[in-house]
Amino acid sequence: MRLSDQVPRVVVVGAGLGGTATAVRLLQFAREPLQVVLVERLPGYRSAGVAYHRAGNHWQHVFNIQAGRMSMFREDVDDFVDWANSEADRAGWPTEWSGFTFTESGPAPRRIYADYLAERLAQAAREAADGVSLVEADGEVVDVEAAAGGHRVVVDRFCLPGGAAEPGRVTLRADHVVIATGLEERDLPFAAEVVDHPAFVRRPYSEAGMARILGTGPDATVVIIGTLLTAYDVAALLVRRGHRGKIAMVSRSGRMLRTYPPDHRHRVLDLPAPRLHREGYEGRQHLLLRFVAEWERACAIVAREHPDVPAAVVPERVSKSWEPHLPRVLARIPSADLRGLLDQYGTLLATLRVGAVAYTTEIVDAAIDAGGPVTLVTGKVDRIAGTEAGTLTVSVAGASSSQTLEADLVISNFGREPDYGRTGSALWAALLRKEIAVRHRRTGRGVEVDGSGALLGPSGLPSGPVSVIGGPREGDEIVRNGRVGAFTFNLAAIKNHSVGVAAAVLRRLESCYDDRAGNLAAILTGDPGTREAFAASVMLEVRRMTARRGRDREALVDRLEVSLKPVRDAASGREIPWTDSALRAAVNTTATTKLNDLSVTPRELRGLLGLDEPPEASTSD
Numbered sequence: 340m341r342l343s344d345q346v347p348r349v350v351v352v353g354a355g356l357g358g359t360a361t362a363v364r365l366l367q368f369a370r371e372p373l374q375v376v377l378v379e380r381l382p383g384y385r386s387a388g389v390a391y392h393r394a395g396n397h398w399q400h401v402f403n404i405q406a407g408r409m410s411m412f413r414e415d416v417d418d419f420v421d422w423a424n425s426e427a428d429r430a431g432w433p434t435e436w437s438g439f440t441f442t443e444s445g446p447a448p449r450r451i452y453a454d455y456l457a458e459r460l461a462q463a464a465r466e467a468a469d470g471v472s473l474v475e476a477d478g479e480v481v482d483v484e485a486a487a488g489g490h491r492v493v494v495d496r497f498c499l500p501g502g503a504a505e506p507g508r509v510t511l512r513a514d515h516v517v518i519a520t521g522l523e524e525r526d527l528p529f530a531a532e533v534v535d536h537p538a539f540v541r542r543p544y545s546e547a548g549m550a551r552i553l554g555t556g557p558d559a560t561v562v563i564i565g566t567l568l569t570a571y572d573v574a575a576l577l578v579r580r581g582h583r584g585k586i587a588m589v590s591r592s593g594r595m596l597r598t599y600p601p602d603h604r605h606r607v608l609d610l611p612a613p614r615l616h617r618e619g620y621e622g623r624q625h626l627l628l629r630f631v632a633e634w635e636r637a638c639a640i641v642a643r644e645h646p647d648v649p650a651a652v653v654p655e656r657v658s659k660s661w662e663p664h665l666p667r668v669l670a671r672i673p674s675a676d677l678r679g680l681l682d683q684y685g686t687l688l689a690t691l692r693v694g695a696v697a698y699t700t701e702i703v704d705a706a707i708d709a710g711g712p713v714t715l716v717t718g719k720v721d722r723i724a725g726t727e728a729g730t731l732t733v734s735v736a737g738a739s740s741s742q743t744l745e746a747d748l749v750i751s752n753f754g755r756e757p758d759y760g761r762t763g764s765a766l767w768a769a770l771l772r773k774e775i776a777v778r779h780r781r782t783g784r785g786v787e788v789d790g791s792g793a794l795l796g797p798s799g800l801p802s803g804p805v806s807v808i809g810g811p812r813e814g815d816e817i818v819r820n821g822r823v824g825a826f827t828f829n830l831a832a833i834k835n836h837s838v839g840v841a842a843a844v845l846r847r848l849e850s851c852y853d854d855r856a857g858n859l860a861a862i863l864t865g866d867p868g869t870r871e872a873f874a875a876s877v878m879l880e881v882r883r884m885t886a887r888r889g890r891d892r893e894a895l896v897d898r899l900e901v902s903l904k905p906v907r908d909a910a911s912g913r914e915i916p917w918t919d920s921a922l923r924a925a926v927n928t929t930a931t932t933k934l935n936d937l938s939v940t941p942r943e944l945r946g947l948l949g950l951d952e953p954p955e956a957s958t959s960d
Contacts (some may be wrong), residue, residue, distance in 0.1 A: 342354040342374070342499070343472075344512060346470060347371075347515075348515075350480075350515075351376065351486075351517045352519060353378075353379065353384060354378070355387060355389070355521050356390065356476070356833055359377070360456075362459055363411070364838055366473060367887070368842060371471075371849045371850060371851065373471045373845075374471075374473075376511065376513075377475050379832075380477070380478060380828065384444040389455035389522070392451075393453060393841070395544035396448070396449045397535050397549060398450065398891060399579055400448065400572050402447055402449055403695040403781070404696070405444045405599065405604075405700065406423065406444075407524060408603070409830065412885070413934065413941045414885050414934060416945060422458070422459075423451065424441050426458070427867050428454070444601060444602050446699075462914075468889060470481075479495045479765075480493065483516055483766070485773075485803055488555040489515065490509045491511065491513065492511040494511060496563070513804075517809065518729065518766070520764065520814070523757075524762070524763070527540060527754055529721055532722075532723065533723050533725055533726065536731065537551075539748075540552060543573055544570070556581055557583050560695070561746060561750065562584075562587045562589060562750070563749075563750045564752055565589070565590060566750030567596060569752045570588050570750075571596055572699065574588060574706070574751050575703050579878065585714065587716050588715050588716065589720055590686075591686070591717070593725040595653045595696055595715070597654070597655075597690065598694060598700040599694045599697065600651060601605060601831050604942075605767075605941070606940060607940055608659070610772070611640065613664055614633055619671070620672060638689055641653050651694065654690075654692075655693065657695065661821065662820060662822060662886035662937065663848075665821030666818060680780060681784065682926060706955060718735040718742070719735065721736050723749060723769070726745070730746060742843075745846065756780065757813060767811075774796050776796075776802070776805075777796060779813075782814035783814070786811050786812075786814075788806075792808065792836055794806065808836045809829075817830075821931070831892075838931060839885075839935055842930075842931040844885070844925050846922035851920060853920035853921040854926040860920070863906065863915070871903070872902070875928070876899060876926045877926055877933065878930075879895055882895050905921055907922065
């Protein structure tokens with residue numbers, strides 16, 4: 340597939356989960372000719388990113404959550420498990436997995452996710468409407484330049500499929516740019532002396548990092564910095580390989596991952612709103628005291644009213660139930676205090692919000708409980724230094740004393756950088772310098788975006804046709820949706836972002852929509868004369884947006900146009916500011932909101948949307 344200047348073009352920067360999911364949604368939603376160009380700087384990360392690529396993920400690295408929560412389609416919760424059981428090519432899979440039957444609550448190896456995403460992307464491209472195409476290109480996007488009617492995307496080492504990399508930099512015309520660059524890596528001041536030392540692994544999910552871990556002798560002393568998923572992955576892999584030497588997991592908080600029960604399913608509880616404030620903000624310490632009291636109250640309510648909820652997942656249930664209430668609470672906290680609280684309690688929030696499957700945690704926890712080979716060391720890493728013997732020393736400051744650990748191998752967690760002004764990314768440096776993007780003011784995490792993921796400039800207005808997926812929206816997700824903790828690979832957020840961004844981009848680019856429809860959707864929903872007909876059109880649009888086969892979408896477009904006539908008839912002659920294109924935009928906006936409903940689980944969402952019913956039965960809300 341070659342580039343074409345004859346149709347609108349969307350350039351998606353990054354082909355990991357966020358970029359791939361957004362490309363799939365663009366191909367799936369588009370009604371008019373469009374070219375989607377998916378650019379990835381590391382070919383081995385295509386349809387995978389750092390979290391899932393094969394070279395950096397051993398077969399024993401599994402998703403921390405259950406396989407049944409890994410579908411890339413929130414409205415089709417069983418899709419990944421069905422693919423893994425009936426569609427995946429298992430040639431070359433090891434014995435442990437080649438005959439394995441995947442279940443909703445069971446484990447699955449992360450490295451197969453790249454195949455799943457690639458196949459769903461290829462399927463979306465095959466089933467796209469006439470004139471809608473996908474181009475997968477290699478190269479590193481280093482700049483975005485403003486241009487009339489769109490932007491120009493500057494790419495180093497640009498290469499189309501089957502071709503050679505272009506010399507120098509290539510500039511691509513883009514009617515819209517979607518940035519899905521994933522996490523940004525933080526500098527580690529305590530490891531500055533050893534960053535290139537052969538006994539220090541900075542990137543455990545890289546091919547080189549994995550080779551170094553697998554090449555470690557069974558009697559080597561290993562220090563792992565951190566106690567979240569990366570640390571568990573490494574420790575579990577070493578223990579399974581029969582490691583006999585000491586493995587120390589170092590954590591400032593001393594908190595470990597919770598283990599999901601074997602039959603765990605995602606669930607949203609309706610709990611009382613936390614009473615975290617009065618009329619005004621009374622200081623950080625007072626807020627913390629109220630938080631602890633309200634947390635204990637909520638946990639007691641769960642134990643009393645939902646005795647079927649295992650103790651291990653009560654924190655996740657409470658955290659999820661609080662999300663709708665947190666934006667109002669956070670709005671009262673001064674920015675400096677909010678940043679301080681997030682920095683101080685980020686690890687705690689992450690461990691409250693998410694756990695891991697037993698496949699990963701039980702072998703590590705058992706090794707700790709048995710007194711070896713894994714031990715937990717609580718304290719802050721102050722310095723890592725080399726020795727004349729070629730080993731490393733790790734200085735750890737605890738609450739009451741300090742200690743020095745000597746290791747043959749030291750493995751660091753990612754150390755994600757939430758402040759985009761500090762990243763080493765050429766692209767983000769350019770966007771911030773040109774004020775196409777600004778750092779998130781309230782939290783210092785990520786960048787400012789609007790509700791549809793469009794980048795905002797210093798004025799608070801969209802700075803152009805540029806949208807963002809995933810990690811860069813962390814601060815906005817915190818203050819807008821109350822999502823805190825474990826944001827690095829928040830699959831639920833990424834799935835919602837892909838739907839919202841793709842729909843918003845197409846409402847701007849496609850002639851069938853008028854994206855200046857304003858509050859028309861609210862008017863039509865609230866008006867007794869149009870409510871029922873409008874709701875019927877919305878449900879048909881939901882079906883169109885979620886249909887995988889092109890011919891099904893074509894049929895639904897025809898039905899949707901017919902369904903709009905009663906809405907037009909009811910609105911005609913009344914003070915309702917509708918046009919055909921504004922009406923379609925209102926229907927699409929409302930359907931997108933329904934698809935991204937955060938108040939229910941994906942399985943509940945599918946039922947609410949009537950997606951398991953025959954099409955004729957799903958004609959009202």
